[in-house]
Amino acid sequence: MHPATATSVPDGRTYRTPLLRRRFLRGLLAAVVTLPLIGAAAACGDDDAASDGKVRLSIFWWGGEARAQLTKQALDLYTEKNPDVTFEKTWQANQGYFDKLATLTAGGNPPDIFQIDDNFLAEYAARNTTLDLKKYQDSGDLDTTKFPPSLLQYGVVDGKLAGLAAGENTQGLVYNKTLLDKNGLPEPTTGMSWEEHVAWAEQVSKKAGIPGTQDPSADYKAFWVWLRQQGKDLYSGNELGFTVEDVTKWFELWKGARDRGATPPPDVIHEGNATDITKQLVVTGKAATSWVWVNQMPELKKNTADELGVIAYPGDPSGQWARASMYWSIFRGSKHADVAADVINFLVNDPEAVKLLGTDRGLPSNLDLRRVISDDATDPAMKQSITVENELAEKFGESPQVPIKGHSKVKSELTKAAENAQYGRAAPAEAAAQFVEACKAAIVS
Template sequence: MHPATHPTVNAPDGRTYRTPLVRRRLLRGLLAAVVALPLVGAAAACGDDAASDGKTKISVFWWGGEARAQLTEQALDLYTQKNPDVVFEKTWQANQGYFDKLATLTAGGNPPDIFQIDDNYLTEYAARNTTLDLTPHQESGKVDTSKFPQSLWQYGVVDGQLAGLASGENTQGLVYNKTLLTKNGLPEPTTGMSWEEHIAWAEEVSKKTGVPGTMDASAVDKAFWVWLRQQGKDLYKGNDLGFTVEDVTRWFELWKDARDRGATPTPDVIHEGNATDITKQLVVTGKAATSWVWVNQMPELKKNTTDELGVIAYPGDPSGQWARASMYWSVFRGTKNADIAVDVINFLVNDPEAVKLLGTDRGLPSNLDLRRVVSDDTTDEAMKQSIAVETELAESFGESPQVPIKGHSKVRAELIKSAENAQYGRATPAEAAAQFVEACKAAIAS
């Protein structure tokens, strides 16, 4: 959903969730079952804010793999070392079903004091008055965003309220197989290439290497979003769509032309790229020379190939990209320990030791000063590459768009469905575009 690498689970940008409507229908059953689940049972104890020894207990709930869990637990333990009167109820799980469980806990009146969230759901939870407005704490300095890129912290504002604090920064990255290009005497793609130039370059790669030059990005929501911004449009405008059927038709036609020219893989392989997690993106499985990912996913991609990889901005004007919050820390509006919870999330993004511990697992550190420290300290060359590229791109970032509206996860799913209808020839680009816009309007109206 958009986001950071999960070492043992799918990357956030590959997630699909049940829609809010489906979750509401499932709530009663989930509430009945939740007490039987040890993991959720731990989070459900959030209402008890006092430990047996009189210390303040703060509950924290997040998704991710085991590596993220270990890093987060270490960072929270570090907070306790520095603040002995605060202890934590730590609960984590893989991303599958995370938002179902978070919805269950909040509906049942036992939400965690602090929870991880992303831009697929921030607007929805803010609209439910579930998230604490961090604006007063930001104004008082208790939440310090002075070292954040302005567009990064602003990407957590919903209806004038700071609903989430960016735990890390990310932006879109076009990753390419540098080894393949060098071996065949082909030029590397460059930031600033137009979309048409990118497709022409990919066509040449396909002809010379036999490897399709580019993954078809017609189903990739983050690519469509950047392309829209480069056309002076946006994904959303207020509570409505920011684009028209004609815009989507042009996008689908761009990629039909790429397929017709042999610049992309066949539909079955494109579908594989649409459906798989970050560890199996086509650029590392050798089925395409480029893949459309998030810049901070470079280290995870590199683990899955012996080839050298490069990363640049998406085609077109790089100002179409922005400092996206890979995910956020939010505080429950009804917590009995708001000041402490706010101090904890500020610690996780601004304390030098905590930030060095967490590294780039949730994206590049939001604090620019500490981002440089992490880059200097790491021995992971792919991580250094990610930080260097995003730092370079930051000089041309445009203003952040509004946080996606309720129904965004459904919009993402519908883009894949409609794009694949066009990819397989089940619909013309215009027909698939009309299907997509109709489905989007239904999703955001429900």
């Protein structure tokens, strides 16, 4: 075995760089063995890698310019430590990303490594597009010993590790602390019931003159947490984990909140249903709270001069879990899967790489390195989000199963049904029945 340079991590373990020569040989041998079986999928990587000992990996992700720069810096650092490995880096905005990924993986030029989220992980795993990473986990080449077990489990589909969490996230109720303090109103607290939250929001509306809370009846994150607190779930195996009656209760809860003036009117609720951070009502001044992800706090803070706070969603916080904000997956037909696995291991376990990437993709999956990032954080909003996530981690329940095929359609159908109820186009029970019918069609199509 060739010697490897060691980089210290907080608990004394080491991350080995540069890449060991035996991994190259193992990866190239695997390519020779599997090449006849994968046909067009062999477009991954460089065709001449076997002849000169160098590897060029393709990697594809979505995100903004800031994420692109951070990711490029981390990949350049990998090449600096492993000169025989270079990258073909491609990124784009979230809009249209999965359309392009579907085209690439169906044939032509699929990426060796790609970013994916829980909306599509099960679907891609079912297509046999993602490589099972468990063998790398078992060999130690993909070190997951410092991952929260529930976070790791949230990448398992049908017994296979289809994706490795690039970061951890959870649901967060963000509120305008400045507004509350100005009006002598109490801050909401983790553990308050849903009914208590609505009553609190009603008081905010009356005293501050701003609706107390965004109506989250169209927000699958909130609906999912609420279901788990009722002993249900979004999915159960390959079927829905809820009934029309469950959805009706959810819609009726928020109709009652709207009737009491605790939420904005439908047109404003519709604005807040956008995923754009700049349009969240807590920063546009149109509601005192918004229902987001905890790691979005720094971006929210950039859009308001007011001080913000963040807590868990209402109800028992064990309804929340360590969610993979997104994953790194390897294309099943990659000729250089061993090298690709080492790259992913580097991105989540190398101290320099993790520090470079920060919390852009959520809190670092490696708990030791998460503590380092937290200690070094200078952005108050980032430090706040890390603190809250770590506090909630002590209360998390077990991770649910990864969402099944059709999940993205389920999300959009919830928005449609909830807005029908919000605008009065349908009673809660009618909107709920329409939603469940559409969901059943989505998950079998």
